[in-house]
Amino acid sequence: MLHIGAHCIDAGGIPMAARRAGNGGMQALQIFSAIPKYYNDKVGVKPDRVARFVEALEAAGISPDQVIVHAAYVLNCATPDDEKWSRAAAGLAKEFERSSALGVRGVCFHPGAATTGDRTEACERVSEAMRRALATVPESGTRLLIENTAGAGTTVGRTPDEVALMLSGIPADQRHRTGYGLDTCHLFASGFPIAESREALTGVLDAFEAATGEPPAFLHLNDSEGAMGSNKDRHARIGQGLIGATPFGWLLQDRRAAGIPLILETPQAVSEVAEDDATPDPWEVEDVALLRQLAQDTP
Template sequence: MPKIGSHVSFSDKGLLNAAEEAVSYGSSTFMIYTGAPQNTRRKPIETQFIEEGKALMDKHALNEIVVHAPYIINLGSYKEDTFELAVRFLQEEIRRTDYLGVRNIVLHPGAYTDKDAEYGIARIADGLNEVLAGVKDTNVNIALETMAGKGTEIGRSFDEIAMIMDKVEDNGRLTVCFDTCHVHDAGYDIINDLDGVLDHFDRTVGLDKLAVIHLNDSKNPRGASKDRHAPVGSGWIGFDAMNNIVRHESLQHLPMILETPWIGKEDKTQRPMYEAEIALLSGNLNGRFGGEFLDHVERIDHLFTKKDIHHRDFVLKTWELLKNDAKAKKADGREPMERLYDILFEERLLPDLSEEQLNQRLTVWLAGKEVLKQA
């Protein structure tokens, strides 16, 4: 059974809040930041309801979780103050991660900004050497995240990840986080040739180095180098390809984390689809939601069939329109799930359901009829 969860909030009551949120989605793992990812402000980790959180995790068999390092860490920077801050702050985050008893902290390797990729790779490796030398008393691995290739970020190819690792002395402390959106956006064909991609990764880095999977659909076609996540099934990757990843024998043992965007008409009504996505990918739709939920999905399918709307065709044609027709995008920039929701709303189908509830059912519909047959 795959371990699937989501990014959750480490808020007022720290680990306890995070565990409660993860349980509410039906997670079997989860990922946290130990503070805001955009700044260096941190509460003492000892005050973050750690024992209470671990007790709840034990109750629900949440025995392997992941920490993500803050976005502001850039070990690729040529600026000394930025580089030194990155080293010190990452060391602090590793110690906080170790206090939690978590084995892997995910790190965006860094960006070379005004230099070049060769400089960035060497600089990141130097930074990792310095970081690891200062945290020898911890049991935490740094999981380098595969990146989409946006801007000057490093890690956009398996070769760049391998080159960093080769330059790090204590590289037994380095692992990899495989992000599905990033790998797709970087040009790897995980839709049609997952085995080939994993074979390439194994030859270049080593499958034994994989420690975490980030499960994200993509708003862009393969090779776009954009890094814009989409809810499961509503992007270019699609449910079938993501389900193949979850079920792959080489990956099933790893914690798999959703970072899919929250959706809704307005900021105040936006909600994550984590509960539906986790139930879908773990094969627990009926157990999580029950027969009435699935009947609602059947009714949605009946309506869309009458309107000659096919789930994958609709998603891909909408993204193609938004990508290729600037005038159409400016006039109507609604994404696939927004358009589908609007159809259901206009038809007054299932009018008693909230926006979140209707979007949950749309998430399942986007997975296709075969999922309903197996639920």
């Protein structure tokens, strides 16, 4: 089964995001657990908020195992700056703590940039931040998931080898609590030929699976405004960017798309929603329907 959904607007709180997803006929959801422009390294989640979210998911017909929390954008766990790294690591641990309390499948995060430092050492710093988060949060079903990057500047996590290097720094007895996911816009922008042919796309997925020893734990389904290899992280609606619609059909027919959250992070028709309005975004509803059609029809 394909679990397709979106990062829904959370005006009115994360239970409202779940209601919007449910009203849009989605089977997956992505949210923020706190305002993503801040480190939120001291922000927790109250039990009553957890209860309301779980109740909303149940009403929407969405399994918590098909929910991803997206970590704050400001976290840079790859930086050689000790002060910034310490705060980013603390922020990542709190993200993991909040996500575990919510009982979702995982929290995904951008590993960050090496800035003036060595890329290998930067990947090792990401591993250390992940180890600290794992040590801080009791074991649960929630996983700490690296998201591949578009490769701009000195960001790490673009290649299968870099993602694998970060995961290789996790102790064997904790490795099952971690993993990675792939963003289609990031893959394309970082130079992977996923729009060239079904075989080329399959080869990219194979390379990540071979390097890490496992398939992705989620997929972000985004077309790209930027050209292949542009390193521009600019998302477009499905079929309205330079990837085009057809490769998404290839992707959804791949075995690795089954059973995991398939999340749209595409432009929305309505940017501001009343807190009590549970109407789904019409563009997201259209794109979910298009993806379902592509999964069935692409030759």
